[in-house]
Amino acid sequence: MGAQPTVSDVADAAGVSRQTVSNVLNAPELVRPATRERVQDAIGRLGYRPHASARRLRTQKSSTIGIRLDPITQDGISGSILDRFLHSFTEQADRKGLRVLLFTADGPDDEIAQFRRLSDAADVDGFVLTSTFHGDPRTEWLIEHGQSFVTFGRPWGIDDMTDPQHLWVDVDGRSGLRDATAHLLHAGARRIAFLGWPSGSGTGDDRREGWLEAMRAAGQVPESDLPGLQAVAEDGVTFGAEAMRRLQAAAGPDGIDAVVCTSDSLALGALTVVGSRIPVIGYDNTPVAASLGYSSVEQPLDAVAAGVLELLTGAHGGRVRADDGVTDPRHRLVAPRLVVRGGPALIAPR
């Protein structure tokens, strides 16, 4: 390895000044083609690479995005969703010359402490937040402290959704569940149940709306029956199973023709109860849904990552944009896609 060559070394090797080397790198058009070539050649020969920290110090830009790793969940199977987003985001960020720095935090307050730490130390130029929730204190702090950030997930407060300072990208869960429900209706199902999270979670309520809309549009079930076709549970396979049993008990003589869920975990729980007797559609299209063969609504994470990045850097790419100059739309709502599968693999009975 030996010491890495510096601009000076390249300059000497090419017979030019340090400055010219820098220009070749950062403003090639200012440099005469012949010289440029000579410098490029020296760069290649010496294997020169700019020293990232030096450049960051000088330019006062870290070209680094901070992102918190979600806490690991116990009873869910959807951990891989952030994983996939992260993968896609890292890959795309890399192509724009941005690095992704990880951190962890115990709860929102700790996360805010981390924001402060990382931004004060000029370690990052901006943040990506995931799992936004109702009355999220994190975005407030970030706005107040002039930090660039984009959230994967809408702000769920009353007016927050149109706050020009809050850039966000989200998946249109409502349309996802509308599509899932419509698909089942089209396949002949009438009484389609909804299995979701307790209300108040924003995301969950939104998805529930999609089911409601589709059910009302179809008009196959009287409005008065709709409440009985819903059950809520915390996310998790066991909770899903439990809620499914409640649903069956409450369904009355007509029963249930199909189920749509707000997560693959709930769907899997439901499936452990109903098996392949009735179709169950999940949400997130996790590997588990794919493996077991049940339908699920897929979030287009590549598109989400691209949107987040675009909002963060400005459409033209490059470095993280300053606060001002935001002229593009400030949020993106991307449509999910229903992945239809035959039905779950059968786990043979005892």
Next chain:
Amino acid sequence: MGAQPTVSDVADAAGVSRQTVSNVLNAPELVRPATRERVQDAIGRLGYRPHASARRLRTQKSSTIGIRLDPITQDGISGSILDRFLHSFTEQADRKGLRVLLFTADGPDDEIAQFRRLSDAADVDGFVLTSTFHGDPRTEWLIEHGQSFVTFGRPWGIDDMTDPQHLWVDVDGRSGLRDATAHLLHAGARRIAFLGWPSGSGTGDDRREGWLEAMRAAGQVPESDLPGLQAVAEDGVTFGAEAMRRLQAAAGPDGIDAVVCTSDSLALGALTVVGSRIPVIGYDNTPVAASLGYSSVEQPLDAVAAGVLELLTGAHGGRVRADDGVTDPRHRLVAPRLVVRGGPALIAPR
């Protein structure tokens, strides 16, 4: 927010020189308590935080570890294992003042290109590699180029395992499967089958050895029957199901009492075939195993992360160590733990 204060600002505020401020931060014992306190006070008042890039430039240390995000797998459910490791690693690294930088790569060659990019730019001081495999070109490159690194996973080449330049931490999969098999034997099972990956994968062969050892130690099944109690398949739920069927077909009249697998994906596949008729034990203790309630061998990822970090930084913590001065054991083999569960939730038949 305004500009961040610098050492000079703190020095002025405390009525000392820049140098003294730096000493308070990096060598407090050199500074008289009274002055130290005055400086600390000014730091607190101004909210001073050292500029990370400036410090890194000066010290020629990035205090950053690079880690590649595994490619996302299609048919597997174990993606979350790296996820959990990453979480634990990031958290522990953070406590030692190390940052974790992410990158992605398409295959080993591309990953090596990334190594070069990140190390040439002095963006990272070292790497953590996951998913090592037979004849892994990555470690060779890293050694050759004097880069610090630790692998999660043993080197599987002939002599590589004792290569003093290759630090590694791994989970003792052999003992994991030995325990799993022993547990089943203890519970009364005799003919225990092994469902694993095609030989050559190091990790898989090692785990298979554990099963073999336990079976031979028990002596309940004649040696000549053992080959018939094995099936191999690529990792994945559907592959696992298929292999399980082959296993049943080949088992002969005595059948199979239980199955141990090299992954939760294979185990789930097997379960879709045998249901709860016979016990199946997986590997990785993924959320899916927990949710569905089948037993699995858990990798102690916190311990692995701690080991990796320790090897990377030296037992005393702090910064990433230089190449020389490695006196501690150069690898850690940590024992996994069998998590016993009642049996899989039943997916009702059609």
Next chain:
DNA sequence: TTGTAAGCGTTATCAC
């Protein structure tokens, strides 16, 4: 114990 001076590798400013 504290202060002075130099330099880490880069880029921005301004002469030439």
Next chain:
DNA sequence: GTGATAACGCTTACAA
């Protein structure tokens, strides 16, 4: 178009 000079914020000799 190219080159000297300064500065980004920090740490580390070395001198006081």
